[in-house]
């Protein structure tokens with residue numbers, strides 16, 4: 001049975017965990033991850049511990065990624081995508097590698113490419129386990145999108161670690177089972193009336209997470225200074241019947257409260273207000289921690305109608321105040337939009353090649369092919385812990401299938 | 405390879421079936437009487453299964469692959485050998501009459517009772533005698549859970565659609581963070597249920613002598629006052645661990661969470677894992693889970709059964725029989741219950757259960773315990789710091805947190821102190837007083853212990869033990885006139901590269917200022 005191989009699409013916590021669980025049955029796998037940085041969304045989150053761990057689970061993703069990198073039975077192919085996949089006696093798969101490649105052995109983490117790229121396409125890794133530590137995001141690189149012959153990053157690299165392949169590099173491989181773990185796409189709040197994309201100081205929860213991870217500080221993008229008053233707006237793109245998003249994303253209440261709690265723990269002078277519909281239970285110790293958050297943060301049970309520019313460079317949040325029919329304007333200098341989990345975009349071709357159904361809500365259902373399994377947030381909103389549990393289920397199902 | 409499954413309910417059976425499919429022998433052990441077990445005959449006739457009813461666990465020795473359970477049945481005792489143990493006991497539900505200040509009556513019932521009536525309408529004279537107006541009291545002044553919210557909303561839809569009952573759901577935070585619940589909420593409202601939400605206020609509930617309830621409340625948005633006179637009021641329920649789970653957790657020395665479920669609230673515990681290898685905890689034994697999560701647990705428990713436990717690793721704790729005085733410090737402190745008594749009444753570390761955290765070796769008053777790689781001569785800095793550095797710092801870094809955080813800091817291009825020596829340890833609990841003193845003796849101007857955050861330690865409280873030792877040594881250093889600031893401890897997570905850099909840089913600055 002050991003010669004059987006599994007292809008895992010997506011290197012988020014679900015894909016990583018499935019690979020690790022499969023090794024317990026002696027099954028090896030290839031993880032194909034389209035971004036240069038494996039670990040999915042979770043690898044971008046900051047630790048929100050205050051005087052103790054608040055159980056956000058971000059460090060679990062770090063742990064899984066480290067374990068995967070150290071495991072000889074798992075091949076992690078970052079900056080790689082499935083170009084085509086076809087079921088014959090096995091699945092035959094054509095992979096496509098990103099046209100910009102950085103040789104991890106030659107790279108010394110100096111970051112010259114990062115500084116040099118005029119498109120901001122070169123990004124820094126989120127973890128010590130990201131090898132190479134810098135990577136080019138294809139969607140921003142002018143070589144891959146515009147067909148330009150820009151060589152700025154390559155020329156900037158003192159180690160000659162960067163090379164371009166004229167055609168996207170292609171690799172053929174085969175698999176006996178496939179795990180689809182391509183995760184989710186965070187809701188894009190562009191057409192919400194919250195001024196995202198218009199005002200610098202309106203950010204998403206994911207951007208706030210990244211900022212805390214990389215800088216340790218919740219800065220206002222407009223002036224790189226600490227804010228005085230932060231608003232967290234919940235359910236952006238979730239529980240939204242108008243958009244047909246009839247789901248709660250499960251994780252954003254916990255995320256916002258933990259982020260706000262961390263910020264107040266480190267900077268007690270900053271005030272934090274949470275605008276919400278219903279605060280969802282998160283974690284086993286919710287009954288103990290929620291009263292503390294209620295004391296520490298301000299909660300307003302209303303979903304704002306607008307975010308407008310204030311005269312002094314701040315932001316005005318407009319919402320219906322309790323007990324009156326009137327709307328109220330209140331000033332903040334940083335607004336974090338708790339954007340929700342929406343179905344993964346960009347994997348449609350692979351999805352249909354794998355015979356994966358799409359139920360009404362747009363997430364992935366089951367596959368018609370008995371050799372294809374789904375894991376993680378690809379099937380619907382899920383926390384990190386739930387994604388890990390789901391990956392365990394997918395792994396044993398795949399192992400049972402391969403043993404037949 | 406026998407598996408003992410505690411419980412005879414749905415989850416326990418699901419796992420037993422999966423064990424049978426894998427060709428594993430399973431014994432279901434339950435305190436319940438045979439009569440109270442639904443469909444016990446099919447259980448008893450399954451070939452790969454045996455059922456022990458009215459059986460109580462009295463004691464457990466050994467570890468994964470070789471547990472010995474002492475069971476009591478009908479006054480007699482019985483010894484059972486098992487490779488793995490699974491806790492699959494159902495949870496316990498308490499009706500929240502008291503929370504709402506109501507007494508059960510014909511007009512005030514709990515959620516489970518309502519479900520029973522919906523399940524057997526004829527038995528209760530429904531639809532003729534069904535209520536016309538029904539109020540749910542749900543998660544007001546206490547926080548509910550998606551599991552209960554799902555039951556409330558499912559019942560409300562059925563009441564509205566099948567029995568024409570007008571339902572009112574009075575609720576604090578409506579918990580929709582589980583699959584399908586937001587859609588169910590919409591469906592519920594479409595079916596005609598009213599949802600009335602309470603934030604800073606709560607409804608006034610008055611129970612009349614005939615048991616019926618009058619509900620008065622002010623709408624939080626309009627401030628308008630309303631009165632509802634339902635002919636039935638349904639209180640929701642709180643889910644708690646059962647006494648059986650609490651007893652099993654105690655007897656098996658399992659970590660519990662703050663509600664008493666038999667799994668620590670620690671993100672590093674595997675889905676159905678406990679602090680003991682080979683002891684698994686599923687579904688309602690480990691927490692309040694949604695329907696989907698329970699199904700995932702059963703699958704994961706089956707995955708655990710499918711695994712072969714390989715050969716025990718060679719680098720685990722070993723207790724020197726000559727030095728051991730059986731003070732039981734290791735037995736008390738091992739977070740994984742890897743220390744056992746042998747038949748000759750000696751104390752022994754089980755290699756297959758030991759996780760190599762180093763806590764026992766650091767705490768043993770006789771230094772009778774050795775763990776390969778963690779001895780005083782072995783725990784050395786991985787690279788010696790530059791000799792021209794202003795000050796040398798030894799940082800003991802937990803491999804789970806501070807070690808990767810330090811690597812991340814370096815890779816981000818952070819200019820870490822030139823005199824920083826990193827000593828990687830499997831857990832901060834490894835770092836003993838002699839380890840700390842040796843670091844000073846080797847010439848460090850300052851010593852740091854960088855551990856995981858409280859509640860995040862893989863080894864329960866290795867971080868806390870390290871902290872105690874650091875504090876003890878600091879006070880001793882002070883007594884001999886040595887600045888205790890030269891010894892410091894702080895907590896980090898693996899993703900805290902920036903904070904790692906800030907911590908060691910500030911420590912270096914402090915040491916330089918001291919000099």
Ligand SMILES: Cc1cc2nc3c(=O)[nH]c(=O)nc-3n(C[C@H](O)[C@H](O)[C@H](O)COP(=O)(O)OP(=O)(O)OC[C@H]3O[C@@H](n4cnc5c(N)ncnc54)[C@H](O)[C@@H]3O)c2cc1C
Pocket residue numbers: 009010011012013014015032033034035037038039040041042045056057058080081082181182183184185186205206209251252254255339340341344346347350375376377378382383384385387
């Ligand atoms: C702002 C925010 C905060 C959150 N906070 C928390 C929290 O505190 N605690 C918690 O438990 N959960 C939290 N979550 C949820 C958490 O992010 C998810 O549970 C988790 O990321 C799901 O893991 P996954 O592997 O299924 O998906 P993802 O993390 O989305 O990973 C999927 C991976 O697949 C890759 N991929 C996608 N398409 C393809 C393709 N076609 N080919 C190859 N690769 C592909 C992606 O690049 C990605 O790396 C949060 C989510 C958000 C948005």
Ligand code: SF4
Pocket residue numbers: 046047048049052053054055056057058059060671857860897899
């Ligand atoms: S707060 Fe989150 S990242 Fe930090 S230690 Fe706890 S689980 Fe890990």
Ligand code: SF4
Pocket residue numbers: 720721737738739740741742743753754757758759760761762763764765775
């Ligand atoms: S090293 Fe840790 S796990 Fe092993 S026996 Fe000692 S205390 Fe227990």
